[in-house]
Amino acid sequence: MIRFSKIIAAVLVLVALLLAGYAWMLSRQPAQPVVQPQQAARPAAEATFPVVVANKPLPAGEAIEASALRVAQLPINPAGAFMTVAEVAGRVPVFDLGTGAPLLENQLVSGLAMRLETGERAVAVKADEVMGVGNSVRPGDFVDVFFALKADSKDVERSQSRLLLPRMRVLAYGSASVDSMPATNGEGRAAQRPSGNAPQPARTAVLAVRVEDVNRLALGEATGRLLLALRHPNDMAEPDPALFAELPTALQPQAAKRGEAPRAQLTGMDRAHAGLTAQDLSAGAPNTRPASRPVSTSRPVMAAAAPAGLEVEIIRGDRRDTVRY
Numbered sequence: 001m002i003r004f005s006k007i008i009a010a011v012l013v014l015v016a017l018l019l020a021g022y023a024w025m026l027s028r029q030p031a032q033p034v035v036q037p038q039q040a041a042r043p044a045a046e047a048t049f050p051v052v053v054a055n056k057p058l059p060a061g062e063a064i065e066a067s068a069l070r071v072a073q074l075p076i077n078p079a080g081a082f083m084t085v086a087e088v089a090g091r092v093p094v095f096d097l098g099t100g101a102p103l104l105e106n107q108l109v110s111g112l113a114m115r116l117e118t119g120e121r122a123v124a125v126k127a128d129e130v131m132g133v134g135n136s137v138r139p140g141d142f143v144d145v146f147f148a149l150k151a152d153s154k155d156v157e158r159s160q161s162r163l164l165l166p167r168m169r170v171l172a173y174g175s176a177s178v179d180s181m182p183a184t185n186g187e188g189r190a191a192q193r194p195s196g197n198a199p200q201p202a203r204t205a206v207l208a209v210r211v212e213d214v215n216r217l218a219l220g221e222a223t224g225r226l227l228l229a230l231r232h233p234n235d236m237a238e239p240d241p242a243l244f245a246e247l248p249t250a251l252q253p254q255a256a257k258r259g260e261a262p263r264a265q266l267t268g269m270d271r272a273h274a275g276l277t278a279q280d281l282s283a284g285a286p287n288t289r290p291a292s293r294p295v296s297t298s299r300p301v302m303a304a305a306a307p308a309g310l311e312v313e314i315i316r317g318d319r320r321d322t323v324r325y
Contacts, residue, residue, distance in 0.1 A: 049077035051102050052088050058097040063090055069103070080105035112171050112206065115178055119268060120208045122171055125221050127205040132173065133230045135202060139178040141170045144229040145207070147220040155223065155278040164220045165213055166238045167231065174202030212271040216281065223278045247281065249274035 053072045058064055066089040081102055082088050092109040112122050129135050137143065145168055148161040171178055205228065209217055220226055249266060251274040256263050266274050 046075050048073040048075055049081075050083050051077065052082040052085055054097050054099055054101050054103065056099055058093050060093050060095045063092055064088060064103075072100075072102075074102065078102055078104055111179055112177060115171055116208055119211055121211050121214055122206050123209045123214055123217055124172075124204045124206045125217065125226055127173065127202045127228075129201065131225075131227055132202055132205060133228055135174075137170055137173045137202075137205065137228060137230060139170055139172055139176050141173075142167050142231050142233050142235075143170060143207075144168070144231055145217065145220070146227040146229060147224045148227065149224040149282055156282045158282075160282065163239065164216055164226070165209065167236070169208040170205060171208055172204075172206035174204070175200065177206070212268055214272060215276040219276060219278050219281050223282070245284070247276060247284065250277050250280075251275055 050071050051074045052069055053074075055068050055070045058068060066085050069085045069088055071083070071085065081104055088103050088108070093103075093107055094109055095107070097103070097107065116122060127137075133143075144163060145165040146161060147164045149156045149159060151157060151159045207217070217226075246265065249271065253263060253266055253270075253274065265271075
């Protein structure tokens with residue numbers, strides 16, 4: 001029993017010596033600073049993104065000037081944001097934007113309107129398989145617009161077919177447009193749709209037309225049948241306007257006042273406003289029209305006013321009388 005007690009005492013002494021050695025080793029290591037809650041590690045600096053914002057109020061419907069924009073560093077990067085001023089300058093906002101507002105793609109005018117050149121208008125005409133070259137027309141193609149007229153004894157005296165508008169750019173055909181071209185496979189061909197989802201036949205074709213030619217297209221479709229002729233995009237040939245007389249307008253411009261220089265021919269928006277009649281479109285300019293039917297009138301028409309003391313010619317239907325005085 002005494003021997004067993006001696007063994008336990010020896011083990012306890014040994015454990016005490018080990019603990020003392022461990023304590024001595026800990027005392028030799030440098031003390032670790034106590035981290036206070038307020039001294040916790042600060043988060044990393046927040047990331048910022050370059051985003052184009054308005055430098056002043058931007059009204060809807062007006063082109064944005066570069067001076068009205070600046071690039072700001074924002075803590076967020078909104079979807080559809082722009083990184084450089086050059087991407088936004090010249091674009092048109094859909095609604096009013098305030099100072100400091102980030103400019104986003106869905107806030108600006110987009111779609112086919114942005115594909116038009118100055119002086120062009122997007123015009124839709126009815127389309128079918130025959131009119132659309134067997135549905136071979138694709139957005140981005142160039143076509144010649146022909147039209148055919150049948151004599152109707154009213155506005156059209158002779159059946160005819162001729163080129164109406166040359167080299168018109170196709171913006172959309174059916175459901176496909178230059179903004180949403182159909183997906184293509186690796187061979188560059190349009191991906192085939194699964195059975196049961198066949199594309200719908202095209203019912204409209206949208207063309208980029210000069211504003212002064214919209215009247216021609218509208219009357220050509222209303223009075224006859226249009227036909228699109230597909231052409232190579234590198235073919236730049238167009239009719240020579242100097243070889244043909246200009247068609248008269250439905251509204252006649254005011255004559256120049258005495259002493260004023262003769263006014264130039266109507267162009268652009270002015271010619272579009274002046275309009276065009278179906279009879280003039282079918283018959284052509286006055287010097288190219290066929291002989292017109294006699295026009296009866298109940299009132300005498302003074303064809304020419306002669307100087308005082310000479311004569312006046314009076315026309316009554318097919319009868320002409322000259323009165324001298």
